Amino acid sequence: MALQSLDIKQRSATTTPTPQARQTVEIAKLIDVSSCIGCKACTVACMEWNDIREEVGTCSGVYDNPVNLSENAWTTMRFSEVEQNGKLEWLIRKDGCMHCSDPGCLKSCPAPGAIVQYANGIVDFHQENCIGCGYCVTGCPFNVPRISKTDSKAYKCTFCSDRIAVNQAPACAKACPTGAIQFGSKADMKDYAAKRIADLNERGFDKAGLYDPEGVGGTHVMYVLHHADKPSLYAGLPENPGISPLVSLWKGAAKPLATAALGLVALGSLFHYVMKGPNEVSKETEKEVEEEDKA
Amino acid sequence: MIRDPKDLQRYNASERANHWVVGMSFILLALSGLAFFHPAFYPLTQLFGGGVWARILHPFIGVLMAVSFASLFLRFKALNAMTPTDWEWVKRVKEMVDGDDHNMPEQGKYNGGQKLLFWALAVCVLLLAVSGILMWRAYFDFGVGLVRFGTVVHAAVAAFMIALILVHTYAAIWTKGTIRAMWYGTVTRAWAKQHHRAWYRQMTGK
Ligand code: HEM
Numbered sequence: 001m002a003l004q005s006l007d008i009k010q011r012s013a014t015t016t017p018t019p020q021a022r023q024t025v026e027i028a029k030l031i032d033v034s035s036c037i038g039c040k041a042c043t044v045a046c047m048e049w050n051d052i053r054e055e056v057g058t059c060s061g062v063y064d065n066p067v068n069l070s071e072n073a074w075t076t077m078r079f080s081e082v083e084q085n086g087k088l089e090w091l092i093r094k095d096g097c098m099h100c101s102d103p104g105c106l107k108s109c110p111a112p113g114a115i116v117q118y119a120n121g122i123v124d125f126h127q128e129n130c131i132g133c134g135y136c137v138t139g140c141p142f143n144v145p146r147i148s149k150t151d152s153k154a155y156k157c158t159f160c161s162d163r164i165a166v167n168q169a170p171a172c173a174k175a176c177p178t179g180a181i182q183f184g185s186k187a188d189m190k191d192y193a194a195k196r197i198a199d200l201n202e203r204g205f206d207k208a209g210l211y212d213p214e215g216v217g218g219t220h221v222m223y224v225l226h227h228a229d230k231p232s233l234y235a236g237l238p239e240n241p242g243i244s245p246l247v248s249l250w251k252g253a254a255k256p257l258a259t260a261a262l263g264l265v266a267l268g269s270l271f272h273y274v275m276k277g278p279n280e281v282s283k284e285t286e287k288e289v290e291e292e293d294k295a
Numbered sequence: 296m297i298r299d300p301k302d303l304q305r306y307n308a309s310e311r312a313n314h315w316v317v318g319m320s321f322i323l324l325a326l327s328g329l330a331f332f333h334p335a336f337y338p339l340t341q342l343f344g345g346g347v348w349a350r351i352l353h354p355f356i357g358v359l360m361a362v363s364f365a366s367l368f369l370r371f372k373a374l375n376a377m378t379p380t381d382w383e384w385v386k387r388v389k390e391m392v393d394g395d396d397h398n399m400p401e402q403g404k405y406n407g408g409q410k411l412l413f414w415a416l417a418v419c420v421l422l423l424a425v426s427g428i429l430m431w432r433a434y435f436d437f438g439v440g441l442v443r444f445g446t447v448v449h450a451a452v453a454a455f456m457i458a459l460i461l462v463h464t465y466a467a468i469w470t471k472g473t474i475r476a477m478w479y480g481t482v483t484r485a486w487a488k489q490h491h492r493a494w495y496r497q498m499t500g501k
């Protein structure tokens with residue numbers, strides 16, 4: 001989706017500034033897990049709007065269906081049965097791209113412009129520039145991007161960037177019957193979350209809170225969790241997500257330094273030749289060999 | 296067409312062909328790999344028909360290089376065992392780099408530097424092949440932790456190996472009369488006497 005081309009904040013594999021004149025307000029989706037009933041209207045709306053169809057699967061024994069994200073399923077509901085304070089709880093989390101402020105996918109991507117981050121916070125894959133290496137999968141702390149088996153391009157939730165560009169709410173937020181998916185400016189979403197959390201606190205969930213993890217600079221998809229102290233209860237939501245230190249090492253300062261070092265080795269060789277001259281067979285040795293011949 | 300029948304045979308045709316397969320696949324690997332390594336090199340993908348083709352081809356060329364290198368390794372490993380004289384040579388390599396080989400210890404077919412390079416390259420190829428397979432998402436699906444680790448290893452070892460090969464190539468250019476050993480397999484006796492005296496004596500019996 002090459003819309004909003006002038007509001008680009010970051011572009012993969014690009015070392016010069018992106019066009020930044022236009023400033024847009026930072027947006028966010030707030031997923032209130034405590035109001036989700038698991039009806040999957042959002043999952044359907046996502047496939048409808050984006051014209052993607054996951055193959056009809058089989059029952060894996062739980063409600064999860066599609067059982068996993070895929071190139072054709074950019075969001076899916078993950079159901080967890082957990083016991084908290086002696087009571088059974090059925091936690092339902094809508095999984096998908098978190099639209100990180102510091103996106104590991106974009107940082108890892110080697111193809112210029114295959115991943116962009118808009119000024120409004122959306123992280124979007126531009127498949128026309130994607131080379132299919134899968135580095136985004138390596139970089140993502142949330143295990144979100146999927147490489148298509150048919151075209152080898154990476155796919156994930158676009159945050160309906162095409163709808164946002166024309167002032168429409170994302171398809172999932174529009175379809176949700178309980179208001180569990182809210183959409184607005186990130187500031188408004190935080191205010192709204194604060195109200196939901198206060199309500200949950202009153203209802204006895206004293207550990208309720210907002211999931212907007214700092215390790216990735218905050219996200220543009222945030223959750224209200226009843227047990228914000230234990231995000232892993234929600235189908236393994238990471239406690240402390242961040243770009244892996246290995247990915248930072250791989251994509252950090254070492255690379256330009258290694259590149260410079262290679263340049264120095266090449267230049268060093270050239271100047272060695274120029275300054276010391278070639279390593280030739282000496283006249284003396286040549287003569288010795290000739291003498292040996294005569295002898 | 297033999298200029299001097301007394302030239303010494305350093306490599307036979309099959310050894311030379313083997314080395315060229317390794318060398319050419321290495322160059323293609325370095326060019327396509329660097330394209331993913333840093334955005335400054337991304338335009339190199341054009342040499343392979345674009346980013347997608349570079350991504351598809353690189354690992355296959357890698358397999359070719361790993362296999363052909365293994366064959367080269369088996370041919371030459373015995374000749375590359377380090378001896379005390381080799382270590383002595385390595386200790387005094389600074390004199391050599393300064394362009395003064397008068398006091399360097401007498402060398403056999405390979406000098407200490409060449410031998411160390413041989414072993415370093417063998418380790419690099421092994422690490423690159425294993426880590427490359429970890430990263431090869433088109434056919435493999437390893438856990439993300441392993442893939443991350445493999446990717447760091449692959450990028451670091453690749454950069455190191457490219458530096459080693461730059462040095463290797465330069466040494467061949469710097470030492471006049473060497474490149475022909477890889478073109479048509481022979482070197483002059485004077486070349487051998489100057490650079491690999493023990494090998495010269497062994498070959499000529501002098
Ligand atoms: C020996 C077998 C090898 C295999 C199986 C292999 C495989 C791979 C794979 C799968 C990738 C990811 C990109 C892609 O999917 O095409 C990659 C990247 C790369 N390869 Fe290789 N490769 C091999 C050898 C080499 C060699 C010899 C070099 C050095 C000249 C090299 C240099 C690189 C570099 C620099 C990258 C980019 C790393 C980065 O993104 O930081 N590879 N390789």
Ligand code: SF4
Pocket residue numbers: 096097098099100103104105106123139140141142143144145156
């Ligand atoms: S959740 Fe993963 S795919 Fe989404 S922006 Fe963050 S790193 Fe990228």
